[in-house]
Amino acid sequence: MANGTAGTSRFVDVTGTQVPVGGARAQGYWASVWKRLRRDPVSLACAAILLLIFLAAIFAPLIAPHDPYRTSVRFRLAPFGSPDRVLGGDELGRDMLSRLIYGGRISLLMGLLPVVMATLIGGSLGIIAGFIGGKTNMLIMRVMDVFYAFPSVLLAIAISGALGAGLRNGLIALTLVHIPPIARVSESVTTQVRSFDFVEAARASGAKAVTLIRVHVLGNVLGPILIYASTKISLSIIIAAGLSFLGLGVSPPEADWGLMLATLRQSIYVNPYVAALPGAMIFITSMCFNMLSDGLRSAMDVRL
């Protein structure tokens, strides 16, 4: 397909049998995933929106029209389209647009970093548990089950409540929340892959466990683990917003979508559109992450 070689050539083996040779040249797994993903308009649209939000967050100081922390009595709860306040002003007259742009920094950080950390930790734990099996598996997975028994929002509140408010503790709490489910998925796919004969064959060639995992297991479990982890990003953003809303995340005057939602709550009857903006951002971002991971799943769902 990508690299058409030998049209329909034939090859004759030792026993004199003609082995038919197809025309297609092999392409890697990730290449074919990308090709399928590229044909999915919904995934592409979501990816584009997320890219926009990401770029805005990264280049916030360059893009934001105003200082997100400068208050102004004149623009308190200003409606959309006010001069100098395109998306209105918040309860202290700060520019909503600038605050939304800056707020994406913390929300995206809280959405992505804990998931990345949890994938590294939970994924390793799950792969180890699944590959070794037996008592090690029991020990790791039962510890995970203890955490898994609590609803994730409650667990996040409990952990950050115990550690105290703040960005760092929020990140730790969210990471801990995501580890058990990711470990569980990793364990189950690893157990499944381990039972295949190609792992046995590799073992029969005398490979050490680490080499075996790296060459033969990882490639086969990474896809499902990443798909699952990507569904956790939107959840992470929502829980992070919830923590800020409850005063357990970042503290004012920091620009954060969850926190903004909390402080604008009292103004919902005065200017409902402006008050709803941070919520809309949270909704759009987590929706995009969800739909993108959905598209990723169907793109990766090729039983080779």
Added chain:
Amino acid sequence: MSDTPRTRVQGTQGRSVLLDVRGLRKHFPIRGGILNRVIGTVQAVDNVSFAVREGETLGIVGESGCGKSTTARLLMHLIEPDDGTITFDGRVVDKRDRAALRDMRRVLQMVFQDSYSSLNPRLPIEETIAFAPWVHGIPKREARDRAHRLLGAVGLEPATFARRYPHELSGGQRQRVNIARALALEPRVVVLDEPVSALDKSVEAQVLNLLVDLKDAFRLTYVFISHDLNVVQYVSDRVLVMYLGKVVEVGPVDQIYANPRHPYTRALLASRPSMNPRQRTTEAPLTGDPPNPINPPSGCRFRTRCAFAEGVCSTAEPRLAASDAVGGGLDAHMVACHMLAPDSGHSKTVLASNTA
């Protein structure tokens, strides 16, 4: 297919024993109940002994679930035996002796039955073949060169196939890759666990011929496991018949097929469809499934399906013994049946020894 093979290693009698298996036993515990207690054991392989000479092909036949594959995995040390020893080239292989195990893994390789699950779907086949040499310290580039040579040897043009993934190959092509992978460490013994069972007949013949050719080219010794009597007859020098984890008969292929002594072997051979349409097999020589290996019958394990079963068969376990005047030694025709042991007390013993 059932005619004599094109190439059979002649005069293996004088060769030395390469693989010697003594009293191999593997029982799988079955756990259950609230406390996860052992509530039974599957006696997959029970007191199995055999030897394989350098350069010969030992065929192992038996019904599904008789312990053929477990025997293969025990030979490969993929699972550890509960009891018994495996001696390779005069050296006892023990799992605690890491160096011996590693050496053994280089010279003893296996071809798996399921060509789908035995190839890593995420690796191009050249990587799969080159993996074992690379693990044993051969640089990647060299290992890949070797993989290409082996692909050529099994009839897959390296330039076309090396970078392909398993899902782009047919069943026969995949099994060729499996064979190439097993040969990558330049082994002396290859354990073939039902290598052609999943292939259709025409491809089966191609792969069998390839195996016979490779055996000569690489001077290999085969342990060939199959449930297909014709295939085993075609490739084997000696045949071992297993039933419910026990060896019931072993001997040179011609003797086993021409003069089967154990009732089970006879029934198996009789169950083969005849090539002559006038000679239809109207009645199944063997009915029912093998008994549950969790609680195998006492005494002789075949007695529940045997037409000649008597009292003694349920009380005493028949020993594997030479059935005729040829006597002991590796080429002896050995049978585990009371009817062939003169002093067993079975009423048909005299009759059996008369026909011998």
